[in-house]
Amino acid sequence: MRRPGSARGFLPTAVAWWGVWACVLTFAGDMPSGVVSWPTGKPAGIVGFDCILEEDSPLAGARAAMFLEYAVSRQAIAYDIVWAEPCWGAIHFPVPPTGTSLYADDARFVVRQALNDVAWRHSLPATDRGVFTHTLGNYPIDESRFAFQEARARRLTTDDIPAFDEAAGPGSLDALLPERPGRRKTRISVTTMAADRIGFSVLTAMPDEHRRFEYDFQSGRLASVLAGVSEVRVPVGGFRVEAKTPEFPDGVIIDRLPARYRAGGRVTLVEFGPQSIEGIDLDLPSRIRVGTQDREPGGADPLRRATMSNYRSLPEMPSADTIGSRFTTDPLFEREQTFRKLTAQHWNRPIAAVDPADAAWLRTFADDCLGMAREEPRLPIRLKLLFMAIASDLMVGNGARADAEGLPAHDRALREAGLGAIADLAAAQVADIRANWGRVEGDFE
């Protein structure tokens, strides 16, 4: 039965149904949950890996490479700095890098310098970062507990996915992430939500930070994450100071902002690769490169670079009480300590001043180190052995062998690891030391 006037309502009705179906069809194809596969973690026990970490410090005019071994479990992280280059002078780092270890979990943050027998132990959670009072390159290594804590609080979980869906939904500009202990009020804004790409911004308040993330997937696997922080504001005495590190008459500044380079912000590219740990198929990071707006992270000269390799399953995790014991229980440890003592005693002195007994010990030690280096497959250990062989040879006047064997092998090992700039620095340091030695009165080389 047709009601009077219903014919005149046909057009609006058709438009309405067209609208309904258009919306349903359009939005159904855009529902993030249906098309996006978030890269989520899979339990894989305790994972160990090696890492070469290269850091350029343009403000300090320094450059260094560190060789670390990491151990990571679901609850804790740990690292040992096995070796650092260039090895002929002081490294731009808060402590002597080699022999430094870290252990951190939800409750503890421990740093130990095993060779100097010093440790810094803290309970977590720590208080928030305070004002930054460090100058001239000083920064206590145990203050990285704040970074650890902040990074853990910023972590995203599958509980946050509904907020991303909401932010990516029709007509939605952004969404709030669920509240979580330690997490500041965080808004997210989605720019891309597709099967092969996810892009979003993260905004936090007090201090205000704007970070961006872009995920790339290839064949359904996580290939890379591009991350950037371009805007930071910090509260200072009731004012908001944007993008600059404020200084006050008492020298107090706020610790939050990146150090200021020629171009600011940070852009980081993390590349991932497939790894199998105890039969679990994982996408694990293979390379991290940090640049600035004018130093592309993918370029040849990033600010910081980390290359991970040799992923493996570990039987157990180092504990807060045993970190660094690998250094002190190493069969070579006592001889290394003697070498360190003799180096401090005789370095930069004429050969004639070296005690004959010490010289004999150094000759034997140099022979042994060179022999072990020839057989040593692990790069950082080989570099360390070569360093000790070269230094011992130079101290006892055996420069000819250092020139023929130790130095070329050390240089070659660095260059083969892609550390050409570090190799150049090491070569310049050795040349400088030998030039200075030449000015020391006495029978030297």
Next chain:
Amino acid sequence: MSNRSKVFGVMGLFLAVNVVVFLVERFDRPSPRIQADDVDARIPPEALPINRIGLAGEVASGTFTGPSMVSLEMRENVDFLLTPALLVQQAITEGAIVTYPEE
């Protein structure tokens, strides 16, 4: 026009506007590439910086490199040692989403 038609008409108009708004919003999204001067149009106004130059602009125009800057640089370098471990920890933690941890 019947009441039913009026209701459908309004609904249709509403939905059509919704579709248009959605399409405009969808195709007006900024490039996902990270750019210093590319302030996301989707960021709520209260979250935008007071001064839109941002850190990149400040840094590009600034020449100040005080003694504290070298320590901030050291802070970044030291904190960066945590990053590889934090990334891997996310990858082996059930329920965690792998993301750059911003050490």
